[in-house]
Amino acid sequence: MGSSSASGDLEGEMEVDAFRRLFPLRFHERHLLESIRPDARPLGRARESTVALGAVASADGSALAKIGHTTMLAAIKMEIMTPSSESPDEGSVAIDFHMPPICSPFVRPGRPAEVAPVIAKQLSDAISSSGMINLKELSLTTGKAAWMAYLDCIALTRHRVKELQKILNEAISDMEVD
Amino acid sequence: MAGKAATAPSTYAPSPTQKARQRIFKDVDWVRPDGRGFQQCRPAFLKTGAVNSASGSAYAEFGNTKVIVSVFGPRESKKAMLYSDVGRLNCNVSYTTFANPVRGQGSDHKEFSSMLHKALEGAIILETFPKTTVDVFALVLESGGSDLPVVISCASLALADAGIMMYDLVTSVSVSCLGKNLVIDPISEEESFQDGSLMIACLPSRNEVTQLTLTGEWSTPKIHEAVELCLDACSKLGEIMRSCLKEAAPMSKE
Numbered sequence: 001m002g003s004s005s006a007s008g009d010l011e012g013e014m015e016v017d018a019f020r021r022l023f024p025l026r027f028h029e030r031h032l033l034e035s036i037r038p039d040a041r042p043l044g045r046a047r048e049s050t051v052a053l054g055a056v057a058s059a060d061g062s063a064l065a066k067i068g069h070t071t072m073l074a075a076i077k078m079e080i081m082t083p084s085s086e087s088p089d090e091g092s093v094a095i096d097f098h099m100p101p102i103c104s105p106f107v108r109p110g111r112p113a114e115v116a117p118v119i120a121k122q123l124s125d126a127i128s129s130s131g132m133i134n135l136k137e138l139s140l141t142t143g144k145a146a147w148m149a150y151l152d153c154i155a156l157t158r159h160r161v162k163e164l165q166k167i168l169n170e171a172i173s174d175m176e177v178d
Numbered sequence: 179m180a181g182k183a184a185t186a187p188s189t190y191a192p193s194p195t196q197k198a199r200q201r202i203f204k205d206v207d208w209v210r211p212d213g214r215g216f217q218q219c220r221p222a223f224l225k226t227g228a229v230n231s232a233s234g235s236a237y238a239e240f241g242n243t244k245v246i247v248s249v250f251g252p253r254e255s256k257k258a259m260l261y262s263d264v265g266r267l268n269c270n271v272s273y274t275t276f277a278n279p280v281r282g283q284g285s286d287h288k289e290f291s292s293m294l295h296k297a298l299e300g301a302i303i304l305e306t307f308p309k310t311t312v313d314v315f316a317l318v319l320e321s322g323g324s325d326l327p328v329v330i331s332c333a334s335l336a337l338a339d340a341g342i343m344m345y346d347l348v349t350s351v352s353v354s355c356l357g358k359n360l361v362i363d364p365i366s367e368e369e370s371f372q373d374g375s376l377m378i379a380c381l382p383s384r385n386e387v388t389q390l391t392l393t394g395e396w397s398t399p400k401i402h403e404a405v406e407l408c409l410d411a412c413s414k415l416g417e418i419m420r421s422c423l424k425e426a427a428p429m430s431k432e
Contacts, residue, residue, distance in 0.1 A: 056320045057242055059276040069230045073319065075276040079189035100272060101315040102248035104231055109270040109315065148189045152275050154317075156246065157229050 071156040081148040083139065091138020091146035095124040096153070103155045123153070208356055211367055212241070219351065219363040219411055224332070224422040226339040234340020238332035241365065242322025247332045249340040252310035265307035269295040269314045271329055277321040279366075290326055293391070297330045297350065297379035300388035303343040312342055323365035327352045330379050330389075335419055339426070346381035347419050348388060351411040353377075353404045355396065360404055362411055376401070378408040382416030385409075 020027045020038075028038070035043055047068030055064040059075035066072075083090060097120035099113040107113045127133060138147040214220070220241035229235035232248035239245075255266060271290040275281055294316065302312070314337065316329045327350035334348035354364040354372040361368055369375070374394025380387045387409075392401070 056244070056276060058279050058320045058322070062276070071229075075274070077276050077281045079281060081189040096275075098274075100274075100317045101270060101313075102229060102232065102235070102246055102317045105250045105253070109272065150275065150281060154274055154319075157231055 069157055072153060073156055074151060074153040077150045077152075079148050079150065080140070080145050083143065083146040087135070088143035089139045089146075090135035091140075091148060092135060093124075093127065093133055093138075093149045093151055095127060095151045096120055097123060097155070098152065099155045103157055120153075208359055208361070210361065210365075212365065214363075216359055216361045217407060219415070220365075222415065222418055224335060224419060226335060226423065226426045232336075232340070234336045234338070234342070236332045236335035236339055238328055238335070240322070240324065240328050240363070242320055243325055243328045244319040244322075245316060245325070245328050245332045246319060247314065247316045247329065247336040249312065249314050249333075249336045249342065251312035251340070252307035252342070253313070255309065255311045259311075261309065263308045264304040265302075265309075266311040267295060267299050267302060267304070267314065268311050269298065269316070269333075271316045271318070271326075273318045273321065277318050290329065293326060293389070294329060294333060297348055297389040298333060298337070300386075301334065301344045301346060301348045301381055302337065303345060306343045312337075312340075321366065323367070323369050324352050324363050326350070327363075327377055327379070331415060331419065335422065338419075338423055346384050346386075347416055348379050349382055349412040349415040349419065350377065350379035350389075351408045351415065353408055355394065355400065355404070360400070360407060362407055376404045376408065378405065378412065380409060380412045382413040 031038055032043075037043065039047075041047070049065065049067040051066075052064045054062060055073060056062040056075050060078050062073065062075035064071065064073050081092070083092075097116050099107050099116045101107050101109045104113070138149065140146055210216070212220075220243075223239040225237045227235060228237040228246055229248045232250055234249040235247060237244075237246050252265060255262075259266070269291050271287065271294055273287055294314070298314065314333050316333060318325055318329065330348055330350035334344070337344060338347060351363060353360055353362050353376045354368055355374040355376075356368065356372055364372065364375070372394065374392070374396050376393075376396070377389070377391040378387055379389040390405075396404075
């Protein structure tokens with residue numbers, strides 16, 4: 001069917017697309033035999049990535065990261081809370097990941113994507129276990145007041161999500177705490 | 179820790195930057211915080227094709243108001259919907275949690291979805307996609323004032339990017355009445371002090387208005403003046419949107 005795409009450029013294009021959807025396994029296998037990926041990258045090369053800080057002025061810190069076509073935006077807003085009694089000299093970070101309906105044809109308004117809470121949990125585990133944020137720095141007055149950082153990540157396009165770790169570092173470094 | 183997030187501790191936002199401004203502009207001339215003239219709009223940055231998983235998308239930045247709109251469709255209507263020989267338009271406007279200076283959503287934004295719908299449905303030729311639905315989803319990344327007009331303009335740019343047939347681009351501008359002054363394209367600070375606002379969504383080349391929203395205190399001659407101002411700004415914005423689309427077109431032809 002689509003195995004010989006030698007006839008004419010446009011016709012070849014359409015057959016490739018149909019072939020990709022109908023026989024995805026064979027499509028990718030044929031590329032991997034040449035050690036190349038569908039977008040002509042060799043196996044060891046990553047996509048172009050860009051990071052921009054301070055994308056959103058209304059947030060206290062923000063960052064926008066693009067890897068290939070995947071775009072993610074993270075922003076931090078600081079609020080004051082009373083620290084818990086178990087850790088009176090620590091602030092806290094609340095991490096949330098949203099996939100708004102703009103990012104994918106499968107997400108509908110009012111029905112959040114199923115992967116969103118999973119990724120949010122992955123992120124919060126990664127941040128707390130890596131120790132990249134010293135929660136003691138977020139404390140204002142021991143036992144009385146501490147900063148609560150609301151870190152909200154928004155997926156602007158649909159593809160996968162490993163890129164978030166990178167932008168989180170950037171968003172946190174962009175933030176200024178008095 | 180995760181336990182704390184589940185119980186949702188009550189937090190408040192410290193507001194060191196809020197100053198109580200007196201309403202003195204009735205006697206003294208108001209100077210706009212960003213130094214614009216009263217009849218000067220903010221510079222617009224428009225870009226199509228921001229989201230590649232959507233049929234069409236656009237990103238608009240008017241000063242501090244940043245909006246992304248994605249258009250999906252025409253695609254299958256929900257199974258519960260009855261047969262319709264004209265297409266359907268479904269709009270949704272949502273805000274990010276960090277869009278406003280104070281965290282948390284504003285309460286009047288729920289009606290923006292239906293207002294966007296009313297502004298766009300007059301321009302889209304629904305007969306060209308019967309039985310299917312076009313979904314327009316808008317996300318306001320940062321709310322710097324005059325949000326709905328920016329959303330409407332950005333949405334019509336995204337619809338054009340998606341190739342949905344329309345009678346004309348929909349452009350939208352709002353005007354605030356501050357005492358005796360009319361300021362166009364207000365920022366959030368000006369909107370908080372306004373006595374009234376007028377928003378117009380129109381089709382600039384056809385000189386037709388799809389939506390007009392008037393709130394607050396207005397006298398008839400002021401309304402006429404404000405409408406003239408808006409229509410003029412809308413036609414200029416229409417030119418800018420057209421040039422943005424033209425720049426994007428040759429790149430996609432390759």
